[in-house]
Structure formats: C-alpha cells, structure tokens
Amino acid sequence: MYGDAEPEDAWHPDDPVRVLLDNLSRRCANLGEPGVVSADATEWLAEIVERLERIRRRRLSDMEQVRVAMIAEDIEHIRNRMRDG
Amino acid sequence: MGDRYLTDLTDVLRAAGLPVIELDGWRTRARGSGGYDPGKPTHVMVHHTASPPSSSGEGDAWYCAEGDEDAPLSNLCLDRDGVWWVLAAGATNTNGKGGPLDGVPADSMNTYAIGVEANGGYGETWPDAQTDSYLAGVAALCDHYGLAYVRGHAEWAPDRKVDPAGPSPWATGNSTWDMDDFRHDLSEEADVALSDKDIDRIAARVWSYPAAGEGSKATRWFLEHAYGIVRRYLGGYQDDSPLPEPTMLQQIHDNTR
Numbered sequence: 001m002y003g004d005a006e007p008e009d010a011w012h013p014d015d016p017v018r019v020l021l022d023n024l025s026r027r028c029a030n031l032g033e034p035g036v037v038s039a040d041a042t043e044w045l046a047e048i049v050e051r052l053e054r055i056r057r058r059r060l061s062d063m064e065q066v067r068v069a070m071i072a073e074d075i076e077h078i079r080n081r082m083r084d085g
Numbered sequence: 086m087g088d089r090y091l092t093d094l095t096d097v098l099r100a101a102g103l104p105v106i107e108l109d110g111w112r113t114r115a116r117g118s119g120g121y122d123p124g125k126p127t128h129v130m131v132h133h134t135a136s137p138p139s140s141s142g143e144g145d146a147w148y149c150a151e152g153d154e155d156a157p158l159s160n161l162c163l164d165r166d167g168v169w170w171v172l173a174a175g176a177t178n179t180n181g182k183g184g185p186l187d188g189v190p191a192d193s194m195n196t197y198a199i200g201v202e203a204n205g206g207y208g209e210t211w212p213d214a215q216t217d218s219y220l221a222g223v224a225a226l227c228d229h230y231g232l233a234y235v236r237g238h239a240e241w242a243p244d245r246k247v248d249p250a251g252p253s254p255w256a257t258g259n260s261t262w263d264m265d266d267f268r269h270d271l272s273e274e275a276d277v278a279l280s281d282k283d284i285d286r287i288a289a290r291v292w293s294y295p296a297a298g299e300g301s302k303a304t305r306w307f308l309e310h311a312y313g314i315v316r317r318y319l320g321g322y323q324d325d326s327p328l329p330e331p332t333m334l335q336q337i338h339d340n341t342r
Contacts (some may be wrong), residue, residue, distance in 0.1 A: 003135030009181035
C-alpha cells in the first residue's frame, strides 16, 4: 500500500543502541538476510556483521551496494557507541 | 529526548484555510526520541508515499500514523483532495539516513524536520487540489514556526530516494520534483529563504537593470517581481521606499549566498 517506507528512514544516530540494532537488522532483512537476533547487544551486533558479510559476497545491484555501504558505516557507529558506553 | 510537541499544527493549517482531519492521539504521537529539542524543528521535509492510485487518504494516514513498524512515518499526510491529516506532534521517522545538509548533521533530519507525506508519486498526475494545498500548507508551517528550510526527501538522501516525484507543476513524467521550482512557488506564499534559482533570477535582472526613469520592460519586471521578492524576504523596505540601488542588491545577493 505504501511504497516509500524504509527502515533507513527511521535511523537516527542518537537513538538507543538497541533501537539502532533493530533498525540494522531490518535493513539486512530487506537485503535478503533475515535471521534470529540475540538478546545480548554485543552478540546481536556480531550476528549483523556476519549477515553483512554474507550479503557482500553476493552480486549486488548499484542500489544494494549503496545500502550495504550504509549498513557497514552504521555498524561502525554502533560499535563506537557501545565501546564508549 | 525533546519535549516540544507541535500541538498547534491543526490551528496553523486551519488558519491558512486548509481542510484538516485529526487522527486520535496525534498530540502525543512521536518517534522513540519524543518531541523536538528547543530551537527545532528547522525544516519542512516534502515526501510522497508512493502508494498506488487505489489507495485512500485515510488508509495512508493510518498506515503512516500506526500501521508501519517504524510509525509514525510523518507528522502530516496530505491526500489527493488537498486535505491535511494530522498524525503526530512530536518528531517522526520520515527522513532517516542522509545529509548532512543545511547545518543538520548526517542522518539526523528526523529530529529537525516536520515531515509531510503526500499520497501519490506512483506515476499518477498530482491533482491541482493537492499541489495547491501542498504549497499553502508548507507556507503556513514555515510562517508560523519560523522555519527557514524546505527540502525534498531526494535532496536529503539522493543515493536512495527519488521523492517527491511525478507529473506536477515541478516535474514532467516521473522525474523527481525540481525543489528549486517548488521553493520558488513557495516564496510567493511564505517567508522562506530564497533558493539559489531565485537569487540567480533576481541577479540576472538586477545586473541588466536600466537607469532609473527609462521605464523599460525590464524595469517593470523588476518592480513587479524581483524588488518585491527582495523587499519581502530580506526586509527593511516599505511599499513606498525608493528602489534600492544595484550596489545594495549586489550586497544582498552576496550576503544571501
């Protein structure tokens, strides 16, 4: 019904880490990598990294490459947020 | 978490003579971060829903308000009849990743903008009632809240977004709207910053401005358009003020860049 909605539109770098991880998870799912996520934030991030690596091994369209690059940047942002407490 | 909720949104739009429908709970609805911080919002962000012609204004409004996992997806929804559906008074998940732009840090526009979703953009021609209302509503928001910037989603996130798009006064075919043209039309209605295209248009006329008293076509154009725009948006002039000298306009032009 509504074609403009994307999880990327909900991203905000100041949101709680749990919200950011959920957003990243759904963005990975949109690229064909759904998966169960852990309750623990550190393990959750590790799962997302693994899913991103699987995505990267595939042949990607230009737009998919853009989205993968955005996910990679945001993983870095979340990792820094978790490290800095 | 901000605590500014725009609980007068309905009043602002109604005062502009626009039809408004309120969705239950709009005064307290917001994304997870809540309301806006002090000094915000600074922007209106213009979008389309990309929902098909068969979609209804009410259906899209409810979807944006509560139906999507990331809802609320916008503060306002504008239907094809030009009716404004008011969904949320707090910040919303409308813009997301993009930028930086206009002083807004990367990926942070959701907490800086009033987000407007308009039903359409799926290839159908935008109805006049809707585009006229789009301009009038955005103008009213800019005037009331003192917002300096109006941007399209594609300007914020050009790598992944095309909206707003489609046949309208601001685009042919399914291309993205020319937001400079949108802002130019908006400048007829609201106190927003001049676009680069506005400034170029003024400058082009000012540089060829003839000597006073010649009464040429260019002079009349200047009197009717460029001078009025400069006077209205940059202030300091009254209707009976003498025409500014080109050197003054040069300064205005330089300072506005």
